[in-house]
Amino acid sequence: MGLAGRGVNVGPLAIMTAHPARYWHLLEDGRIQCDLCPRLCKLHDGQQGLCFVRERQGGAMMLTTYGRSSGFCIDPVEKKPLNHFLPGTPIFSFGTAGCNLTCKFCQNWDISKAREVDRLNDAASPELIAEAARQLGCRSVAFTYNDPVIFLEYAVDVARECRARGIKTVAVTAGYISAEARPEFFSAMDAANVDLKAFSEEFYQSLCSAHLDPVLETLRYLCRETSVWVEITTLLIPGQNDSDAELTALSRWVHDELGPDVPLHFSAFHPDWRMREIPGTPPETLTRARAIALGQGLHYVYTGNVHDPKGGSTWCPGCGALLIERDWYQLGHWGLDAKGCCATCGTAIAGRFEPRPGKWGRQRQPVRLQSGGG
Numbered sequence: 001m002g003l004a005g006r007g008v009n010v011g012p013l014a015i016m017t018a019h020p021a022r023y024w025h026l027l028e029d030g031r032i033q034c035d036l037c038p039r040l041c042k043l044h045d046g047q048q049g050l051c052f053v054r055e056r057q058g059g060a061m062m063l064t065t066y067g068r069s070s071g072f073c074i075d076p077v078e079k080k081p082l083n084h085f086l087p088g089t090p091i092f093s094f095g096t097a098g099c100n101l102t103c104k105f106c107q108n109w110d111i112s113k114a115r116e117v118d119r120l121n122d123a124a125s126p127e128l129i130a131e132a133a134r135q136l137g138c139r140s141v142a143f144t145y146n147d148p149v150i151f152l153e154y155a156v157d158v159a160r161e162c163r164a165r166g167i168k169t170v171a172v173t174a175g176y177i178s179a180e181a182r183p184e185f186f187s188a189m190d191a192a193n194v195d196l197k198a199f200s201e202e203f204y205q206s207l208c209s210a211h212l213d214p215v216l217e218t219l220r221y222l223c224r225e226t227s228v229w230v231e232i233t234t235l236l237i238p239g240q241n242d243s244d245a246e247l248t249a250l251s252r253w254v255h256d257e258l259g260p261d262v263p264l265h266f267s268a269f270h271p272d273w274r275m276r277e278i279p280g281t282p283p284e285t286l287t288r289a290r291a292i293a294l295g296q297g298l299h300y301v302y303t304g305n306v307h308d309p310k311g312g313s314t315w316c317p318g319c320g321a322l323l324i325e326r327d328w329y330q331l332g333h334w335g336l337d338a339k340g341c342c343a344t345c346g347t348a349i350a351g352r353f354e355p356r357p358g359k360w361g362r363q364r365q366p367v368r369l370q371s372g373g374g
């Protein structure tokens with residue numbers, strides 16, 4: 001099966017839904033507490049957690065979306081966004097339904113806020129996803145569109161099958177996961193893009209009904225205690241998280257706590273779902289944010305969701321040379337040597353690079369997994 005295939009025949013499509021969930025315990029009052037994310041939902045029999053996909057059934061917790069997806073697509077890896085992880089390569093992307101945050105500005109609300117498992121049209125076992133990615137020539141698989149933390153058991157099993165085939169794994173996540181579950185979840189991942197939605201507890205509380213500290217802890221954990229390649233995305237919402245003071249504090253924290261080499265993406269908000277009254281992010285705001293972060297000493301700062309070849313490209317922190325030119329997701333000039341160093345001055349560039357970039361380009365290709373019977 002070549003890359004042109006829009007449907008891939010991968011054998012029988014086993015339909016699975018409820019699967020035993022991990023990270024919970026029984027409370028003295030008879031309820032079960034889910035320990036997967038900081039919400040610590042406490043449930044009676046038959047109740048679902050806030051994420052909607054983890055449910056108490058009798059004396060145990062179940063993941064109700066195991067083996068089911070909201071759809072599959074081959075994307076450029078840059079769309080996750082990851083700019084320093086196998087640039088130019090195709091990434092097999094999928095998600096399920098539900099989310100453990102309640103962001104009023106959600107840009108994927110049709111999937112993440114889905115309360116109907118009926119939306120999960122595509123069924124696929126971990127083996128079949130990994131095999132489809134291999135047959136379609138994808139270098140990696142992304143758990144994306146909704147937060148993979150809430151389908152940990154499924155994501156971890158898919159990751160195992162991917163790695164058995166030499167395929168890398170990527171989590172696109174808000175990082176809202178308990179300390180107990182972090183090691184298992186992230187040990188299954190080769191890279192992660194973590195949303196740092198703002199740098200204020202008030203923002204997290206009022207717009208996401210969540211807390212900032214667990215996200216910062218996840219970022220510290222990833223950068224200090226794992227070999228996962230990490231990039232950060234902050235969606236800038238006019239008037240909510242885009243002040244000079246907040247952007248300075250956020251950038252300084254990333255620099256001081258995680259180091260200057262962690263790429264930071266500032267992306268543009270588009271009015272959607274429950275925040276239609278707020279205008280889209282002006283391009284100048286993204287440019288201002290990028291300048292602030294660079295001024296705080298970060299080496300790789302990007303603008304996203306806007307046409308900005310300068311802000312979307314990678315520049316050498318040593319000599320200023322253009323290293324990876326990007327126009328949207330299309331790569332142009334390549335200024336790295338075979339070891340991932342600046343070809344002009346020899347500065348080592350942080351990331352996971354191969355001698356040559358991929359050639360996937362900016363295209364998106366939806367994929368249907370088709371049963372081969374049997």
Ligand code: SF4
Pocket residue numbers: 034035036037038039040041048049050051052054099100150
């Ligand atoms: S993962 Fe879901 S059920 Fe578990 S604590 Fe978080 S929101 Fe609640």
